[in-house]
């Protein structure tokens with residue numbers, strides 16, 4: 001799906017028909033006259049993306065640091081946070097799994113949300129183009145494909161169901177923040193990409209030359 005603000009010729013991603021699309025208002029989408037597939041929607045507002053990326057970062061740090069699970073087995077009890085998971089793997093000589101967890105649920109979401117915030121903040125707050133934008137677009141695109149929060153979330157749930165026969169387990173707030181984080185990153189995937197960023201820059205330059 002391509003997203004444009006001013007009039008543009010867009011190839012339908014479903015059937016390749018070339019369609020001329022006029023400026024779209026908030027909430028409007030354009031459909032292909034031949035196959036009915038969605039070909040364009042209104043360009044996202046920098047303010048929305050700014051708020052979503054800040055919320056994402058706050059949820060990210062809460063998810064990592066708030067204890068996710070409390071367990072009790074016999075006279076053994078304790079709790080752990082998501083941040084402790086990869087390090088527990090390193091300590092138990094499961095370095096590869098520890099590295100995969102660190103990479104897919106800590107470093108990639110952090111890079112993703114931070115890159116978006118880096119790209120959107122100067123545009124929203126200062127009406128300015130961000131520095132090193134190419135680097136951060138690249139980082140955003142690479143990290144987007146490697147975030148595996150939902151896989152981790154489901155595997156935690158499965159592990160809990162399996163373990164619940166042998167020990168008592170309590171779900172903590174981190175489960176809710178993690179679920180919200182998954183939703184926020186899915187919304188950002190849908191609302192923001194490099195095309196939209198370049199549209200914003202084009203609009204900034206157009207405003208300046210007016």
Ligand SMILES: [Zn+2]
Nearest residue numbers: 012015032035
């Ligand atoms: Zn079509």
